[in-house]
Amino acid sequence: MKAIVIEKQGGLDQINLVEVPLPEVKPDEILIKLTFAGINFVDIYERMGVYPIPLPFILGKEGVGTIINKGERVKQFSLGERVGFAYVTGGSYSEYIAINAEHAVALPPEVDDVIAASCLLQGLTSYFLTHDTFHLQPGHTALIHAAAGGVGLLTVQMAKLLGAKVIGTVSTARKLKLAEEAGADYLIRYDEKDFVKGVMHWTEGVGVDVVYDSVGATTFTRSFEVLKNRGTIVSFGQSSGVIPPIDLNSRLGNRTQQRGSFYVTRPVIRHYIDNQEALKFKTNALFNYIIQGKIRILVGNQYTLENCRQAHQDLENRLTLGKSILKII
Ligand SMILES: NC(=O)c1ccc[n+]([C@@H]2O[C@H](COP(=O)([O-])OP(=O)(O)OC[C@H]3O[C@@H](n4cnc5c(N)ncnc54)[C@H](OP(=O)(O)O)[C@@H]3O)[C@@H](O)[C@H]2O)c1
Numbered sequence: 001m002k003a004i005v006i007e008k009q010g011g012l013d014q015i016n017l018v019e020v021p022l023p024e025v026k027p028d029e030i031l032i033k034l035t036f037a038g039i040n041f042v043d044i045y046e047r048m049g050v051y052p053i054p055l056p057f058i059l060g061k062e063g064v065g066t067i068i069n070k071g072e073r074v075k076q077f078s079l080g081e082r083v084g085f086a087y088v089t090g091g092s093y094s095e096y097i098a099i100n101a102e103h104a105v106a107l108p109p110e111v112d113d114v115i116a117a118s119c120l121l122q123g124l125t126s127y128f129l130t131h132d133t134f135h136l137q138p139g140h141t142a143l144i145h146a147a148a149g150g151v152g153l154l155t156v157q158m159a160k161l162l163g164a165k166v167i168g169t170v171s172t173a174r175k176l177k178l179a180e181e182a183g184a185d186y187l188i189r190y191d192e193k194d195f196v197k198g199v200m201h202w203t204e205g206v207g208v209d210v211v212y213d214s215v216g217a218t219t220f221t222r223s224f225e226v227l228k229n230r231g232t233i234v235s236f237g238q239s240s241g242v243i244p245p246i247d248l249n250s251r252l253g254n255r256t257q258q259r260g261s262f263y264v265t266r267p268v269i270r271h272y273i274d275n276q277e278a279l280k281f282k283t284n285a286l287f288n289y290i291i292q293g294k295i296r297i298l299v300g301n302q303y304t305l306e307n308c309r310q311a312h313q314d315l316e317n318r319l320t321l322g323k324s325i326l327k328i329i
Contacts, residue, residue: 003094009049031069036117038062058091126154138163148175217241298322
């Protein structure tokens with residue numbers, strides 16, 4: 001089978017399409033013939049070596065397809081069934097993948113393969129961020145950085161569904177329009193203007209209850225300046241680079257007389273979705289939002305295994321809108 005194999009972590013030249021053996025199917029596994037794989041920022045971190053991983057490995061955490069074989073202990077799925085998965089180590093930039101059946105979810109007929117490949121990892125992330133990590137409610141105000149990205153557009157929509165006011169940051173006029181259409185109440189071009197000034201002006205000096213920050217290096221430290229008293233920073237990514245260390249006393253404790261005692265959390269999906277029940281519950285909730293038309297999935301660029309380097313280059317260079325996917329067949 002064909003797969004994108006990383007022999008050595010590094011730049012775009014480490015992305016190579018090669019022939020590898022079909023994976024063996026263990027007793028708890030299903031073998032999936034993939035139709036689409038999701039492209040996520042974590043794939044860039046893994047390719048570049050931000051996170052150490054045993055080499056060589058096949059890129060990709062998310063995908064959808066059809067079950068063509070299964071181990072003898074798998075009872076919950078049948079051959080021919082359409083399934084998707086959000087976060088596995090096996091490698092979805094590939095024609096086939098074998099994964100533990102516990103990591104797969106059945107796809108309802110209303111959710112086609114393109115939408116499923118575009119919503120699982122980012123949608124489940126937005127779901128746990130807004131429903132669990134900091135449960136938004138009417139009366140809350142949230143700042144969402146990179147509001148027109150894959151996770152960003154979904155987080156804006158979920159925050160609005162939960163009744164919060166939403167401020168978003170974006171880097172282009174096209175992205176601003178998309179985040180506006182997703183429901184953001186106020187948007188800031190953080191490539192041109194100081195987002196701290198923008199947020200404090202719009203909130204009349206009060207600040208926000210929560211900042212959802214996936215940008216990291218360029219936004220994290222200054223995000224403390226827009227928090228309300230006892231506000232929370234949810235630092236869930238680092239697309240602009242690794243965040244600097246923080247000094248607890250000066251950052252969290254003693255900001256000003258009026259505002260301080262802040263909270264910071266660094267959540268990752270596997271800590272919120274760590275068993276099959278949680279995966280099923282949150283995926284059902286996500287699919288229901290989509291089927292009922294409450295959440296719209298913006299499928300941006302479609303790439304192939306052959307032009308996968310372009311996909312990573314575009315995501316790294318901030319050229320993508322919403323979700324990018326790889327069409328496998
Ligand atoms: N913790 C978790 O479990 C979890 C799960 C999924 C995703 N994530 C994180 O969520 C973030 C978003 O992931 P995604 O796949 O949806 O990507 P994405 O948001 O579609 O793309 C990244 C966006 O970050 C912004 N950005 C700002 N500075 C950047 C820079 N120097 N280089 C590249 N991008 C920059 C860009 O938007 P602007 O041009 O508008 O600035 C860019 O479009 C990533 O940091 C990812 O690691 C975390």
